[in-house]
Amino acid sequence: MLGNLKAQPADKILALMAKFKEDPRDQKIDLGVGVYKNAEGVTPVMRAVKEAERRLLEEQTSKSYVALAGDPAFADAMIDLVLDGAVARDRIAAIATPGGTGAVRQAFELVKLANPEARVFVSNPTWPNHVSILKYVGIETVAYRYFDTETRAVDFDGMLEDLAQANAGDVVLLHGCCHNPTGANLNLTQWQAVVDVINEKGLIAMIDIAYQGFGDGLEEDAAATRLVASSVKEGLIAASCSKNFGVYRERTGILMGISESADQTGIVQQNLNFLNRQNYSFPPDHGARVVTMILTDPELRADWAAELEDIRISMLGLRQQLADELQKLSGSDRFGFIAEHRGMFSQIGTTPELVEKMRVDAGIYMVGDSRMNIAGLNEKTVPILAKAIVDAGV
Numbered sequence: 001m002l003g004n005l006k007a008q009p010a011d012k013i014l015a016l017m018a019k020f021k022e023d024p025r026d027q028k029i030d031l032g033v034g035v036y037k038n039a040e041g042v043t044p045v046m047r048a049v050k051e052a053e054r055r056l057l058e059e060q061t062s063k064s065y066v067a068l069a070g071d072p073a074f075a076d077a078m079i080d081l082v083l084d085g086a087v088a089r090d091r092i093a094a095i096a097t098p099g100g101t102g103a104v105r106q107a108f109e110l111v112k113l114a115n116p117e118a119r120v121f122v123s124n125p126t127w128p129n130h131v132s133i134l135k136y137v138g139i140e141t142v143a144y145r146y147f148d149t150e151t152r153a154v155d156f157d158g159m160l161e162d163l164a165q166a167n168a169g170d171v172v173l174l175h176g177c178c179h180n181p182t183g184a185n186l187n188l189t190q191w192q193a194v195v196d197v198i199n200e201k202g203l204i205a206m207i208d209i210a211y212q213g214f215g216d217g218l219e220e221d222a223a224a225t226r227l228v229a230s231s232v233k234e235g236l237i238a239a240s241c242s243k244n245f246g247v248y249r250e251r252t253g254i255l256m257g258i259s260e261s262a263d264q265t266g267i268v269q270q271n272l273n274f275l276n277r278q279n280y281s282f283p284p285d286h287g288a289r290v291v292t293m294i295l296t297d298p299e300l301r302a303d304w305a306a307e308l309e310d311i312r313i314s315m316l317g318l319r320q321q322l323a324d325e326l327q328k329l330s331g332s333d334r335f336g337f338i339a340e341h342r343g344m345f346s347q348i349g350t351t352p353e354l355v356e357k358m359r360v361d362a363g364i365y366m367v368g369d370s371r372m373n374i375a376g377l378n379e380k381t382v383p384i385l386a387k388a389i390v391d392a393g394v
Contacts, residue, residue: 171204
C-alpha cells in the first residue's frame with residue numbers, strides 16, 4: 001500500500017529554510033520564515049509568557065483532558081481580545097485549535113459540512129497554505145485581485161469587481177490585518193465597501209487574523225474584523241496566538257463561528273466540537289492556558305501589551321530605515337510603500353528571477369514571489385538588503 005504513495009511537492013518556505021542553513025556565507029540574511037526575530041536574531045519568549053508559565057508550573061494540579069472545544073475561559077478571553085463586544089456572545093461558538101492553521105483547517109471543514117457546493121474566494125496572492133488546504137479538502141478556490149505589483153498597494157477596484165462574481169453562499173476569505181504575503185491593507189472605508197458586497201450578494205465572511213498587534217496596534221488591528229463581524233449575518237474567524245504571544249511551537253489558535261441568531265449557536269458549537277473530535281479530539285491546552293492567564297491578569301496583560309508594542313514599533317522602524325536606505329541608493333521614492341505596509345511582511349513586487357539573483361549574489365533569502373519578512377532584519381542588515389535590491393535591478 002505505502003508503495004503506491006506519490007511524492008508531494010516541497011513547501012517552498014521550508015525548502016528555502018533548508019537552503020539557508022546549507023549556505024556557508026556569514027553575511028546571509030533569512031527573510032523567508034515567518035517568525036519574529038529581535039536585533040540579535042533570536043525569537044524570544046515574551047516576559048509575560050515566562051511569568052505565566054512559571055505560575056502555571058506551580059499552580060497546575062492535573063494534565064487531564066479539558067474539553068473537546070478547549071477551556072471555555074480561553075474562548076472568552078480570545079473573543080474579548082479580537083471582538084471586544086462587537087457581536088453578542090450568545091451568537092458565537094468557538095473551539096481551541098492547534099494554532100491558526102488548525103483554525104483555518106477546521107473552518108474549511110465546517111464550510112464543507114454546511115454547504116458542499118460553496119466556493120472560497122481568496123486574495124491573489126494569499127498565504128500559500130490557504131490554497132493548499134482548500135485543495136486538499138476538495139473545496140473550489142476562486143482568486144480575487146488584491147495586490148497591484150506596480151503600485152505595491154491594494155487593487156481595490158479589481159477586488160470589488162471579482163467579489164461581485166461570487167454567488168450566494170460562497171465564502172470570502174479576508175486577512176484581518178497585516179496581509180500575508182503583501183503587507184498591503186484595506187482602510188476602513190474600503191472594508192465597509194467589502195461588507196456591503198458581502199451582504200448584497202449573500203456571501204459568508206471568513207477572516208484569518210494572525211497578526212493582531214503587529215500592524216497599527218492591538219485595537220486598531222482588530223477594527224476591520226470587528227466591523228465585518230458586527231455587520232454580517234454569519235461569519236467565521238480564525239485567530240492565531242503564535243505571533244502576538246510568541247508561542248509558535250505551543251500551537252495555540254481559535255476558530256469562532258458567528259451565527260445569525262443565538263438559537264443557532266448550539267448547533268454550530270456541536271459541529272465545531274464534532275470536527276475537533278474527528279481530527280485530534282482534545283486541542284492542545286498549554287499555550288491556551290498561558291494566553292488565558294495573560295489576558296485575564298491585569299499585570300500580565302499590561303506587560304504583554306507593552307512588549308508587543310515594542311515589537312511593533314521596532315518593525316515600523318525597520319520599515320522606515322529600509323525605505324530611506326533604498327531611496328538614498330536608488331535616488332527614487334519608488335520603495336516608499338515599504339514604510340506604508342504593515343505587519344511582518346512586504347512583497348516588493350519583483351520577479352522570481354531577481355529574487356534568485358539576490359540569493360546567489362548576496363545571500364538574501366526571500367520567497368520567490370518577493371515576500372520578505374521585515375522582522376528578519378536588524379539595523380545592520382538593512383543596508384545590506386537595500387544594496388542587494390538596488391544591485392539586482394529591482
